[in-house]
Structures are given as C-alpha cells and as structure tokens.
Amino acid sequence: xxxxxxxxxxxxxxxxxxxxxxxxxxxxxxxxxxxxxxxxxxxxxxxxxxxxxxxxxxxxxxxxxxxxxxxxxxxxxxxxxxxxxxxxxxxxxxxxxxxxxxxxxxxxxxxxxxxxxxxxxxxxxxxxxxxxxxxxxxxxxxxxxxxxxxxxxxxxxxxxxxxxxxxxxxxxxxxxxxxxxxxxxxxxxxxxxxxxxxxxxxxxxxxxxxxxxxxxxxxxxxxxxxxxxxxxxxxxxxxxxxxxxxxxxxxxxxxxxxxxxxxxxxxxxxxxxxxxxxxxxxxxxxxxxxxxxxxxxxxxxxxxxxxxxxxxxxxxxx
Amino acid sequence: xxxxxxxxxxxxxxxxxxxxxxxxxxxxxxxxxxxxxxxxxxxxxxxxxxxxxxxxxxxxxxxxxxxxxxxxxxxxxxxxxxxxxxxxxxxxxxxxxxxxxxxxxxxxxxxxxxxxxxxxxxxxxxxxxxxxxxxxxxxxxxxxxxxxxxxxxxxxxxxxxxxxxxxxxxxxxxxxxxxxxxxxxxxxxxxxxxxxxxxxxxxxxxxxxxxxxxxxxxxxxxxxxxxxxxxxxxxxxxxxxxxxxxxxxxxxxxxxxxxxxxxxxxxxxxxxxxxxxxxxxxxxxxxxxxxx
Numbered sequence: 001x002x003x004x005x006x007x008x009x010x011x012x013x014x015x016x017x018x019x020x021x022x023x024x025x026x027x028x029x030x031x032x033x034x035x036x037x038x039x040x041x042x043x044x045x046x047x048x049x050x051x052x053x054x055x056x057x058x059x060x061x062x063x064x065x066x067x068x069x070x071x072x073x074x075x076x077x078x079x080x081x082x083x084x085x086x087x088x089x090x091x092x093x094x095x096x097x098x099x100x101x102x103x104x105x106x107x108x109x110x111x112x113x114x115x116x117x118x119x120x121x122x123x124x125x126x127x128x129x130x131x132x133x134x135x136x137x138x139x140x141x142x143x144x145x146x147x148x149x150x151x152x153x154x155x156x157x158x159x160x161x162x163x164x165x166x167x168x169x170x171x172x173x174x175x176x177x178x179x180x181x182x183x184x185x186x187x188x189x190x191x192x193x194x195x196x197x198x199x200x201x202x203x204x205x206x207x208x209x210x211x212x213x214x215x216x217x218x219x220x221x222x223x224x225x226x227x228x229x230x231x232x233x234x235x236x237x238x239x240x241x242x243x244x245x246x247x248x249x250x251x252x253x254x255x256x257x258x259x260x261x262x263x264x265x266x267x268x269x270x271x272x273x274x275x276x277x278x279x280x281x282x283x284x285x286x287x288x289x290x291x292x293x294x295x296x297x298x299x300x301x302x303x304x305x306x307x308x309x310x311x312x313x314x315x316x317x318x
Numbered sequence: 319x320x321x322x323x324x325x326x327x328x329x330x331x332x333x334x335x336x337x338x339x340x341x342x343x344x345x346x347x348x349x350x351x352x353x354x355x356x357x358x359x360x361x362x363x364x365x366x367x368x369x370x371x372x373x374x375x376x377x378x379x380x381x382x383x384x385x386x387x388x389x390x391x392x393x394x395x396x397x398x399x400x401x402x403x404x405x406x407x408x409x410x411x412x413x414x415x416x417x418x419x420x421x422x423x424x425x426x427x428x429x430x431x432x433x434x435x436x437x438x439x440x441x442x443x444x445x446x447x448x449x450x451x452x453x454x455x456x457x458x459x460x461x462x463x464x465x466x467x468x469x470x471x472x473x474x475x476x477x478x479x480x481x482x483x484x485x486x487x488x489x490x491x492x493x494x495x496x497x498x499x500x501x502x503x504x505x506x507x508x509x510x511x512x513x514x515x516x517x518x519x520x521x522x523x524x525x526x527x528x529x530x531x532x533x534x535x536x537x538x539x540x541x542x543x544x545x546x547x548x549x550x551x552x553x554x555x556x557x558x559x560x561x562x563x564x565x566x567x568x569x570x571x572x573x574x575x576x577x578x579x580x581x582x583x584x585x586x587x588x589x590x591x592x593x594x595x596x597x598x599x600x601x602x603x604x605x606x607x608x609x610x
Binding site: 052099102103105106107110111113114115117118121122124125126231235238239242243246271272274275277278279280281282284285286289 | 428
C-alpha cells in the first residue's frame with residue numbers, strides 16, 4: 001500500500017513542479033522524465049526479458065528522426081508526425097527483433113549492434129533527408145507546445161501514462177511469462193510457451209515506448225542529431241538500468257535521474273563530469289551490485305517485483 | 319572502375335584491416351581467456367596514440383625516436399591494463415557479463431576524461447621518419463610507404479601471438495584456461511596470474527594499434543569513436559576468442575569498406591555493418607570456431 005502512496009506523492013510533485021521550479025530545473029526534470037521512460041522501456045527487455053539489448057538507442061533515434069523528418073521534409077501536421085514516430089520505432093523493433101531473437105545472449109546483442117550501427121550510418125550520411133552529421137534543428141512544433149511549461153506538461157502526462165502502461169505490461173500474464181522465460185528459457189519452452197514470439201513482442205513494445213521517448217525529446221528540444229543513434233547512448237541507457245537496479249521497475253528511472261542530473265549539474269562546474277560518473281559506477285559495482293533501487297528494496301524488505309538474479313553466465317573462479 | 323584505383327583502395331583497406339586486426343586480437347584474447355567484454359579497449363587505443371606522440375615530442379620529433387615512440391604507446395597501455403586488472407577487475411570475475419560491461423564502461427569514462435585532461439582537445443600528428451615518408455610506385459599505383467609498414471605489422475603480430483599461444487607455457491595455460499579455467503586451477507596453476515598477464519597483453523595490443531595508426535591519422539579525442547563497436551563485431555564475426563577469426567573479420571571489415579568507397583562512397587562506412595549482420599544471420603557464432 002505504501003508504494004501507491006509514494007506514487008501519488010510523486011505524481012503530485014510532478015503536477016506542482018511547473019509552479020515551484022525555476023525554468024532550468026523544470027527543463028532538467030522534463031529531460032530526466034524522457035530519459036527515464038527510455039531506460040524503463042529498455043528494462044522491459046533487459047531486466048524483465050533477460051535479453052542483451054545492446055542498441056536500444058536506435059529505436060529512440062528512429063522515433064525522433066521519423067517525427068522530425070515528417071514535420072520538416074514532408075510537412076505533416078505535427079501531431080500526426082508525433083504519432084508516426086513510435087509506430088515507426090515499433091516497426092523497426094519488429095524487423096530488427098525478427099532477426100535478433102534467433103540468436104542467444106551476447107550474439108543477440110552483437111547482431112543488434114551491427115544492425116543499429118547500420119541505421120546510425122544511414123542517418124549520418126543521408127544528408128537530404130536526415131541532415132547528416134548536423135541533424136535537424138529548429139523543428140517547428142505546434143504553437144501549444146512553444147512554452148517550456150507546456151512542453152513539460154506534455155512530457156509529464158505522456159511519460160506518466162507510458163510508465164503506467166509498462167507497469168501493467170510487466171504485471172500482466174504476458175509480463176510474467178516473459179520473466180519466466182528469462183529465468184528458465186528451456187523449461188518455458190517445454191511448458192509450451194513460444195519463447196521467440198514473447199521475446200519479439202517484448203522488443204516491439206520496448207521499441208514503441210523508446211519511440212515515444214524520442215518524440216518527446218523532439219517536442220522538448222526541437223532538434224535531432226545522429227548521436228541519438230550512436231552506440232555510446234545505448235550503452236549509457238544500459239548503464240542507467242544497471243545503476244538504478246535492473247531487477248526493479250523504478251530502478252531505470254532512478255538511474256536516468258542520476259546520470260542526467262550529474263551531466264547537467266556537475267557539468268555546470270566541470271567539463272569532466274564523466275570522470276565523476278565513472279568513479280561512481282565503479283564504487284557501485286563494489287558496494288551496491290544490486291543497483292540503487294535493488295539495494296533499497298532489500299533493505300526495506302519490500303517484496304521484490306522480480307525474481308532473484310539468474311546465475312552468472314560464466315562460471316568464473318580465479 | 320579501373321584496376322589502379324582498385325589496387326590503391328585495396329592497400330588502404332588492407333592497412334586499415336591490419337590496425338583493426340591488432341586491436342581486435344587484443345579484444346578477442348581478453349574475451350576468450352578472461353570472458354571479459356572490455357569496453358575500455360577503444361580508450362586504450364586512443365591512449366596508445368597519445369603516449370606515442372608525447373614520447374616523440376619529448377625527443378624533439380627526432381627520426382630515431384620514432385620507433386621508441388611506437389613502442390612506448392603499447393607499454394603504457396599494458397601497464398594501465400595490468401593495474402586496473404590487478405587492483406579491481408580481478409575481484410569481479412565471478413560477476414555476470416553485464417556487470418563487467420558496467421565496470422569497464424566506468425573505466426572507459428575515466429580514461430577518456432583523463433586523456434582530455436592531460437592532452438586537451440587539440441589535434442596532433444606524428445610524422446614518420448623521412449625514410450618512411452612518401453610513396454612507392456607499384457604497377458603505376460602510388461602506395462604510401464607507411465601503409466606497407468602496416469601491412470607487414472599485421473602478419474608479424476599474428477605470428478607472434480601464435481608463437482605465444484602455442485610455443486610458450488604461459489600461452490598454453492591461457493588457452494587451457496579459456497576452455498576450462500576450473501580444471502586448470504585444480505591442476506595447481508595460478509590462474510589469476512595468467513589472467514593478469516593475458517589482460518595486460520590484450521591491452522598492449524590495443525595500445526600498439528593506436529601507436530601504429532598515429533602516423534596515418536590525426537591524433538585527437540574521439541579517434542576511438544566507432545572502433546570499439548567495430549572490433550567487437552570483428553571478434554564476433556570471426557568467432558569469439560579465435561585469433562584467426564579476428565584476422566578474417568578484420569579483412570572483411572577493412573576491405574568491404576575501402577572497396578565500398580569505389581562503389582557507393584556516401585554509404586561505404588555502412589557496408590561492414592551490413593556484411594557482419596549478414597554473416598551473423600547465416601553463421602550465428604561466427605565464421606571460425608568460437609572459444610565459448
């Protein structure tokens with residue numbers, strides 16, 4: 001029950017934020033929410049699905065680019081373009097996932113990296129459409145979204161809705177089956193579960209929500225650039241999940257808040273903010289291997305939303 | 319497309335492939351023996367180039383110091399790798415792959431920022447000695463002399479690594495540990511020391527790649543840009559932990575890209591990714607036998 005009270009308090013905080021926060025912090029909060037949705041969508045396949053989704057940023061980038069290209073090159077109405085982004089991301093998830101689910105673990109991740117890098121190169125080099133290495137800037141958004149509080153409101157409402165949907169997914173029979181597959185694929189298969197179909201469906205869903213995050217980024221920043229599709233961003237999102245706790249629902253959100261917050265707040269004082277993040281990550285591995293939220297849940301004795309971690313893949317002692 | 323242009327591109331592609339091979343050989347060694355996906359491998363490549371430049375600068379860019387500079391890069395990265403392995407990584411071998419990725423990513427962030435701190439964002443270049451400048455004309459095609467050095471360096475490294483793996487005790491133990499580390503430990507070998515050495519050797523190769531590439535490109539932050547992913551893909555396509563696989567993968571990568579430049583210049587860099595994806599779909603565990 002206390003969990004719902006916490007959720008209610010957070011929702012109330014998000015609602016009053018535009019009134020109490022100065023513009024800079026409001027912008028930061030919106031960015032954290034967008035990144036948090038992106039990381040949570042990754043965790044559907046990473047934490048709940050046990051898939052090595054190494055290039056999740058591709059779906060984020062595709063969502064953002066499709067919306068940006070539809071508005072600036074095709075003159076689509078903005079709202080239609082915003083709807084097209086997640087649909088395109090989900091379609092990309094279906095195509096990339098169709099090939100990837102055939103492979104296991106590390107090979108799954110590597111095939112995804114090569115397909116994703118291919119998409120990145122296309123965005124980087126297809127100047128007439130994507131703007132090449134410059135990206136697309138000054139994307140005209142609807143008049144109703146021009147102000148920061150309005151953009152924030154859109155982000156907050158959509159992210160809250162998507163998180164609720166993702167929560168419903170992980171608690172649904174589908175989500176539980178997905179976790180069963182993660183914990184024991186062979187056994188699930190023997191019990192008659194179509195393992196690949198479930199994994200593919202999870203990838204399409206995760207890609208869809210990553211696409212939503214990409215569109216929200218366009219609404220907030222009014223620009224897209226090829227680094228949204230580069231492997232570094234994908235690794236960063238992965239790290240957010242691990243940092244926050246990939247066996248919890250809220251972990252990726254916390255991880256996103258830490259990384260985005262560090263970049264923006266520490267980045268104001270020193271350009272070496274990634275040094276701080278690097279030290280933090282190493283400390284985390286040694287002292288909080290379950291991630292921030294994983295650790296807190298253990299300490300408070302809260303029921304775990306997810307089963308214990310699977311056995312290490314490499315049985316290494318040395 | 320005329321033959322001279324093709325030959326020229328082929329040499330450029332092959333020398334790029336040799337650099338990729340040297341770097342990926344280090345990565346595949348660490349993956350095969352220690353089962354660690356080393357994300358800071360690319361940073362060591364960059365570090366190797368910067369250290370080589372600094373040593374050459376300290377010697378006033380004297381031609382004779384050039385080779386010393388090329389040697390200093392890999393030595394420095396081997397020491398960095400050894401320190402990280404002994405102090406931190408050796409305590410984490412029982413953790414799962416994602417945690418090792420998280421750890422090595424943290425080290426990558428730190429190393430990249432240290433390089434930025436020590437060398438700053440300016441572009442630098444390392445000029446080869448006069449005897450290696452200019453080009454040799456073969457069949458009417460001008461081939462840069464230093465590219466020929468690279469063409470020789472790749473096979474030399476491959477030969478040296480093969481000798482290490484098959485002719486030295488340490489190499490044999492490392493290969494045995496890659497197959498069954500518990501059995502090797504039970505037989506009374508200090509596996510941890512072998513791991514430390516294998517990791518240092520892997521890091522040495524990353525630095526060697528960086529030092530060798532330094533005279534052919536500008537040395538700058540972000541020169542490791544897409545190298546890390548490229549070498550991971552090479553390792554996987556060739557067969558994880560397989561030295562010859564790394565060679566095959568590198569050739570595939572370097573040559574498809576440089577020949578692709580003649581076919582469709584704008585998207586040539588996309589060719590290797592398309593080829594690796596195709597290979598993984600047809601042979602999911604790589605072209606040659608994987609060590610896992």
